[in-house]
Each structure stands twice: as structure tokens, then as C-alpha cells.
Amino acid sequence: xxxxRNRDTPPRLRANPLSSLRYRDNRVxxxxxxxxxxxxxxxxVSSSWFAFRLGGSGAVGIVTFATMLPLFLATLLGGLLADRxxxxxxVLCTEAAQGVIAxxxxxxxxxxAMPLPELVVLVxxxxxxxxxxxxxxxxxxPGLVPRGELLNIFSLNNLATRGSRFAGPxxxxxxxxxxxxxxxxxxxxxxxxxxxxxxxxxxxxxxAALAPISLVEQIKEGGRYIRDQGAIALLLGVIxxxxxxxxxxxxxxxLFASQNLRGDGAIYSSLISAMGLGSIVAALIxxxxxxxxxxxxxLFVGGIGSGVATALMAVMxxxxxxxxxxxxxxAMTTLFMTLANTMMQEAVPDYLRGRISGIFLMSASGVMxxxxxxxxxxxxxxxxxxxxxxxxxxxxxxxxxISGIRPVLRRLYREGMLPAGEGAxxxxxxxxxx
Numbered sequence: 001x002x003x004x005r006n007r008d009t010p011p012r013l014r015a016n017p018l019s020s021l022r023y024r025d026n027r028v029x030x031x032x033x034x035x036x037x038x039x040x041x042x043x044x045v046s047s048s049w050f051a052f053r054l055g056g057s058g059a060v061g062i063v064t065f066a067t068m069l070p071l072f073l074a075t076l077l078g079g080l081l082a083d084r085x086x087x088x089x090x091v092l093c094t095e096a097a098q099g100v101i102a103x104x105x106x107x108x109x110x111x112x113a114m115p116l117p118e119l120v121v122l123v124x125x126x127x128x129x130x131x132x133x134x135x136x137x138x139x140x141x142p143g144l145v146p147r148g149e150l151l152n153i154f155s156l157n158n159l160a161t162r163g164s165r166f167a168g169p170x171x172x173x174x175x176x177x178x179x180x181x182x183x184x185x186x187x188x189x190x191x192x193x194x195x196x197x198x199x200x201x202x203x204x205x206x207x208a209a210l211a212p213i214s215l216v217e218q219i220k221e222g223g224r225y226i227r228d229q230g231a232i233a234l235l236l237g238v239i240x241x242x243x244x245x246x247x248x249x250x251x252x253x254x255l256f257a258s259q260n261l262r263g264d265g266a267i268y269s270s271l272i273s274a275m276g277l278g279s280i281v282a283a284l285i286x287x288x289x290x291x292x293x294x295x296x297x298x299l300f301v302g303g304i305g306s307g308v309a310t311a312l313m314a315v316m317x318x319x320x321x322x323x324x325x326x327x328x329x330x331a332m333t334t335l336f337m338t339l340a341n342t343m344m345q346e347a348v349p350d351y352l353r354g355r356i357s358g359i360f361l362m363s364a365s366g367v368m369x370x371x372x373x374x375x376x377x378x379x380x381x382x383x384x385x386x387x388x389x390x391x392x393x394x395x396x397x398x399x400x401x402i403s404g405i406r407p408v409l410r411r412l413y414r415e416g417m418l419p420a421g422e423g424a425x426x427x428x429x430x431x432x433x434x
Contacts, residue, residue, distance in 0.1 A: 017287035020153040025202050026144035032198025033137055034160040036095050039191035040130055041168025043067075043102055044250070045272050046188065047123050050109060050181035052254040054116045061376020064251040066120045068369030070127035071134075072362055078132035079358020080218050082139040083351065091140065091199050094133035099192030101126040106185030131361070138357035142350060144202075152287055154345055158338040159283030165330065166276025173269035222355035225348075231408050231418045232344055232356075236363050238303070238402065238409070239340055243364050245395035246306045247333055248371025249388045256384035261319055274323040278330025286338050292416035295339055300403070300413045302335030307396035314389035337364065339416075347418045 021027045044067060051063035081090055101122050108114040141153050172184035226233050257268035282302075289295060309332050313325035341360060348356045371391075379387040403409050412418065 017152070017284050018156070020145045020149040020156060023145050023149075026141075026153060028198055029140065029144060029202045030156060030160065032195045032202075033091075033157070034164070035191050035195035035198065036098075036133070037160045037164035038168045038171065039098065039102070039188045039195065041164040041272070041276070042172045042184065042188050042191070043098070043123075043126065043168075045169040045269055046172055046176060046181050046184040047105070047119065048250065048254060049176050049268060050105075050114075051116065051119060053181070054114075054119070056380070058377060058380050059116055060254050061251040061373050061380075062116075063120060063123055064376060065369050065373035066124040067127045068365060068372060070124060070131040070369075071365035072367060072369050074128050074131035075135055075361040075365070076219070076355070076358040079135040079139075079222075079354040079356070079361075080215055081132065082136040082354030082357070083218060087136050087140045088199060088202055090136045091133055092196055094129040094136070095192050095195050095199065097129035098126050098133075099189045099196070101129070102185045102192065103189040106182050106189060108182075109180065109185060110182030134361050134365075135354055135357035138345070138361075139350075139354045142345075142353065150346055151289075151342055154342045155283055155287035155289075155338060158334065158341065159280060159287060163276055163280040163283065166273045166280060169269040169272040169276070173266050173273070176269060177266040218355060222352060222359060225352055225356070226359065229347075229418075231412065232347065234402075234406060234408060235340055235344065235412070235418075236360065238399065239337070239360070240363050240367050241395055241398055242303060242306065242333075242336060243368050244371045245391040245398075246310045246329075248368045248375055248391075249310065249384075250368075251372040251376030252379040252384040252387050255379050256322075256388075260317055260384060261322055263319070267319065270323065271326050275326045275330035278327040278332075279334040282331040282334040283338060286335065286342075293414065294416065295343075296413040296416035298335050299339045299343075299416070302332045302337075302339065303399050304396060305332035306336055307392045307399070308332075310392035311389045311396075314385040314387075314392070343412070343416075343418055 021030065044064075047063055047067065048060050051059040055062075078090075105114065105119065105122055108118070137157070141157060142150060145153050172187060175184040175187065226236070253271055254268050257263045257271055261267050263270075286295075286298075289298075306329060309325055309328040313322060313329055316322040316325050344356065344360060345353070375387045403413070
């Protein structure tokens with residue numbers, strides 16, 4: 001079987017941006033997780049707009065915090081489970097949970113019977129399910145394609161995740177503007193049902209079975225690996241700064257659309273969609289990239305560019321300029337986050353992949369929950385521009401300083417890969433393949 005024959009071929013970068021979709025299981029799984037990602041993005045924008053209608057910008061901050069906090073609290077748990085359980089079953093269970101929650105919110109919203117506290121609880125529960133799903137998906141992907149396709153498969157996965165920020169809001173924009181949040185959540189529930197149907201068709205479901213260890217030992221093992229791999233630890237630190245200072249502005253966008261652009265739910269959804277469209281363009285470029293050195297240079301460009309574009313967007317008062325700026329924000333943040341994730345995934349051995357993916361997501365999306373909570377309240381008091389712009393400028397300065405004093409980061413920019421030995425396979429032995 002071609003998939004099995006090529007599993008251990010040396011890693012290389014391919015020029016075809018869709019090359020990993022030649023493999024049937026990956027194609028089906030990618031389509032299913034894409035539908036789930038679209039549902040997640042539509043859920044975020046619908047719950048934010050619904051919260052804005054219920055209680056203004058402060059309520060948006062609370063709901064966004066409740067949505068994203070689980071990414072800080074539960075992604076590591078998801079990674080631990082993914083390293084010791086049936087990964088496909090985990091994906092199916094988490095998608096089912098998110099679909100049921102969307103259905104409940106939709107029905108309650110249409111009955112005008114959804115108080116803000118209930119909405120907060122339900123979006124928090126949905127966030128827990130999403131936090132477990134995300135690292136599990138990351139661990140399934142390497143088992144679906146040969147090793148030489150890892151860059152492509154992770155780029156396409158990020159294309160689905162980032163591009164969903166265009167498709168999800170676009171899907172519900174008209175409903176939010178004309179019918180309200182209720183029908184939008186019913187559409188989201190249907191998306192999850194379709195996603196489950198696709199994941200059920202995947203035949204490659206589980207990882208190699210490893211000698212069992214306790215959850216505590218699992219955590220210690222992942223921590224030791226990161227501690228011993230200096231470049232990974234440094235990159236994770238930069239990711240935390242990036243997500244906290246340049247990506248934690250979701251809670252400010254409803255106010256930005258309402259005050260700066262004098263728009264409604266359609267304008268707000270358009271901003272999210274424009275950012276997603278920028279992500280699509282950037283992810284397609286990365287999927288077809290064939291030069292490691294270009295990857296390293298783009299990692300630096302994406303980091304600096306995301307700060308610059310966010311700072312510029314904060315002062316825009318014109319719809320076209322604001323949409324253009326947030327398009328660039330989407331492209332730059334996708335360049336940075338996709339490349340950082342890909343470089344780490346290439347380096348990490350499979351038996352640790354769930355835990356390291358969980359830590360990556362906890363460091364990335366998780367810290368955004370705290371940033372959004374603060375920015376939501378800050379925007380309500382001093383306005384969206386001051387809440388968004390200065391943190392982005394601070395990140396630019398910090399990235400330049402850190403890059404200047406840490407040679408390992410400059411080496412990463414030059415070579416486009418972690419230093420030799422960072423991803424060395426452990427001697428730990430699998431006890432059989434499933």
C-alpha cells in the first residue's frame with residue numbers, strides 16, 4: 001500500500017499545496033475537521049454578537065473569556081488523553097458535544113429565554129470540548145500521510161482553522177443581521193452533524209500503543225522534554241507574547257465595528273471574514289512552499305507584520321481601510337502561527353505529540369482568553385483603538401529585542417527549522433501498533 005510504503009520517507013517540502021489530500025483518510029478527515037472549524041468560528045462570532053445584544057462590550061469580554069479560557073485549562077488534558085486513548089473517538093465525542101450545545105443555545109435564543117449567565121456556562125462547556133478536540137486532531141494528522149507530507153498536512157490543517165474565520169462568520173452574517181443569533185446557532189449545530197459523518201469514515205484512527213504511565217508522569221515527561229529543548233521553550237515564549245499582545249482583540253471587534261465604523265452585525269462579521277480570508281491566502285502560500293530558509297524568514301516577517309498591521313487597524317475609521325488592515329492581520333498571524341506550529345510538530349516524537357500539541361495550544365489560544373477579558377473591559381472604557389494599538393507596538397519591540405539577544409532565534413529565521421537534535425526520537429518503546 002503506497003501510504004504504508006512511504007510512511008518513513010525523509011521529510012521534504014512539496015510545491016503542490018494540496019499534495020497531502022491525495023490520501024483518502026486524510027482527505028475525509030480534513031473535510032470533517034474543516035466543517036468543525038467553520039462551526040467553531042461561526043459559534044464564536046454568533047455568541048459574541050449575541051452577548052453584545054444582551055449586555056454590551058463588557059458582556060462580550062465575559063463570553064469571549066468563557067469561550068477561550070478552556071483553551072488554557074483543558075488543552076493539556078486533551079493532549080494527555082490523545083496520547084493514551086482512541087484519538088478518533090475523542091474527536092467524535094467532542095464534536096458531538098459542541099453540536100448539542102449549539103442546538104441548545106439556538107433553541108433558547110429563539111424563545112428569548114437565554115440569560116447572560118446561562119450563555120456563559122454553555123459557551124464555557126463548548127470551549128472545554130473544543131480544547132480537547134484541537135490537540136487530538138493534531139495527533140491524528142501524522143498517521144494519515146507519509147512523513148514527507150507533514151508540512152503540507154499541517155499547513156492545510158491551519159488553512160482550515162484560519163480560513164474558517166472567513167467561512168464561519170460569512171455563513172451566519174446574514175442571519176445575525178436579519179434573524180438574530182437563534183437561527184445562526186441552529187446552522188452551527190447542523191455543521192457539527194456533518195463533521196461527525198465525515199470523521200466516522202476515517203479508517204486510520206489510533207496511534208501506536210505505548211507502555212502505560214500515569215497522567216502525572218505524562219505531564220512530567222512532556223515538561224522535561226520542553227525543558228531540555230531550549231529552542232522549543234524559547235519559541236513557545238514568543239508565541240505567548242504574540243497571542244497576548246497582537247491576537248487578543250476579538251472582544252474589541254463588536255465595539256470597533258459599532259463605534260469606529262458605525263456598523264452593525266454585518267460589518268462585524270465582515271471584519272472577521274476579512275481576517276479569515278487573509279489567513280486562507282497565507283496558508284495556501286505556506287502549503288506550497290519548498291524552501292526551509294523562506295520559512296524562517298517568513299516566521300520573522302509574520303511576527304513583525306502582525307504587530308504592525310494590528311496597530312494600523314486600530315486607528316482605521318473607514319470600512320475599506322479597516323477591512324484591508326484586518327486582512328493583513330489575518331495573513332501575518334497565520335504565517336507566524338502556522339510556521340511555528342509546523343516547526344515544532346516536525347521536531348516532536350509521536351508519543352509526545354499530544355502533550356506538546358496541548359502545551360502549544362495552551363500557550364497560544366489559551367492566553368488569548370485572559371487578553372480578551374482585559375481588552376473587552378478596556379475597550380469599553382478607553383475605546384477600541386487604545387486597547388488594540390499599544391499592545392501590538394509593544395510586541396514589535398519585544399520581538400526585535402529577543403531576536404537580537406537570542407542567537408537560537410536568529411538561527412531559526414535563517415534555517416527555517418529547529419536546531420539539530422531538537423526533535424531526536426526518544427528510546428521509549430511502543431508495545432504494538434493499532
